[in-house]
Amino acid sequence: MNPPTGASLRLISLVLALAGPMTDALAAPPGYQVELLPVPRTGAYATTASAIDNSGVVGVNYANLKNYIESAAYLCTPAQCNAIPRLHEYPKFPRNSVYALNDAGVATGSSDDLMGEGFAGHGYLYDGSNLVRIPGFDQDGCGGCSLESVGYGINASGHVVGTSRTAKSRTRAFFFHDGLMLEIGYLGGHDSAALGINDSDQAVGYADVGGTDDIHAFLYRNGRTKDLGTLPGGNYSAASAINNRGRIVGWSNLAQNGLMVPILYKKGTMAALPMLDGATWGKALALNEADWVVGETEVAAGERHAFLYDGHSTYDLNDMLTADQRAEWTIEQAVGINDLGQIAANGRHRTSGAVRAFLFSPVAAGAAR
Structure with missing residues (x-):
């Protein structure tokens, strides 16, 4: 990741306060200020965080719960949300999503686009002013059009990884850079x-393993x-996800077709991370x-909790809420953590069931929450 740029005074203060503790795992997590991110629209909707950069900007997706089709993508801070434009304005049920950010403020995801005489979703690069289309793999016989694509990861150079469909309706992993689409992640099977x-430019994901019913995590590097x-x-x-130290996180089952547990892969070894007490599965x-890790676990039937792992212990993000916040919300999923220790997460309202995006920001010991 690039060093943070354009950080507010509040974030600069956090860096100074936490510079020592963040270099190594702590015996206990720092206190957190927990903020509900702004609601960019009104009505029956859900907002979900998908990523966070080192300046504390969070990628947030909006979904209209009345039609379950219309969606919109935003870049949000606790002060405001700015919309990411679509590749094409389809008027009836417009769709747009954001899945990853880099520290230069460039986002990627999937957006409405034209494909031949119809509509499809294509990945994009958005730097705050320019919107660049990421084509899918070429489709034979359609006059130069391409199939659907989605950008799921982006690095400091603006290189993107994700998925694209093929002419045979398979889903394949891609690496996109300098206008070129490269298929990666092949483990002998059909989908990735x-x-x-x-x-x-080290990329990770998952793929079918040829000749089996297995699906395995992969690492792509140096071709x-x-x-x-x-x-x-x-x-x-x-x-x-993979960081610049080459550490990889994800999930794996322990028995065939069994429940998933969160994993950390480093130095050629995959290990299960400790889960919250009572948890039955996790990612x-x-x-x-x-190497601080965030994710989600199921702690009871139908009840999910977000977690933070600091290298020694695993913590429930719900324990970092104030009493009033905990009475109102359950934090179910943590989707991103930056180098300031800020966490992008999603919570569910205990009464209405509404899902909203949250930002957790660490505070110095003894500071007001």
Whole structure:
């Protein structure tokens, strides 16, 4: 990740206060200021965070719950949300999503676009003013058009990984840079997806393993794809993110077709992360350069809690809420953590069931929450 740019005085103060503790895991997590991110629209809707950059900007997706089709993408801080434009304004049920950000303020995701005489979703690069289309793989016989694509990860150079459909309706992982689409992540099977990329163009995701029913996490680097395998006894794994130190997080099962547990892969070894007490499954979704990991677990039937792992212990993000916040919200999923320790998360209202995006910002010991 690039060093933070354009940070507010509040964030600069956080860096100074936490510069020592963030270099190594703490015995206990710092206190957090928990903020509900702004609501960009009104009506029956959900807002979900998808990513966070080092200046504390959060990618937020809006979904209209009346038609379950209309969606919009925003870049949000606690002060305001700015909309990401669409590649094409389809008037009836417009769709737009954001899935990843880099520290230069460039976003990627999926947006409405024209394809031949119809509509499709294509990945994009958006730097705050310019919107660039990421084509899917070429489709034979359609006059130069391309199939659907989605950008799921972006690095400091603006290189993007994600998925694109093929002419045979398969889904394949791609690496997009300098206008070129490269297929990656092939493990001998039919389908694959790339979910994360670091500044060295190392990409991770998951793919079908040829000749089996297995799905395995993969690492793509220097033009080659490596099968990362699974935890002992498992047949399914996926890698969701990789940092600049080459550490990888994701999830794997422990037995064939069994429940998933969060994993950390480093130095050639995959290990399960400790889960919250009583948790039955979990997924690690993101990590920062200090190897702090966030994700989600199920702690009871139908009840999910977001977690933070600091290298020694796993903490429930709900324990970081004030009493009033905890009475109103359950934080179910943490989707991103930056190098300031800020966390992008999603919570569900205990009464209405509404889902909203949250920002967790660490505060110095003894500071007001």
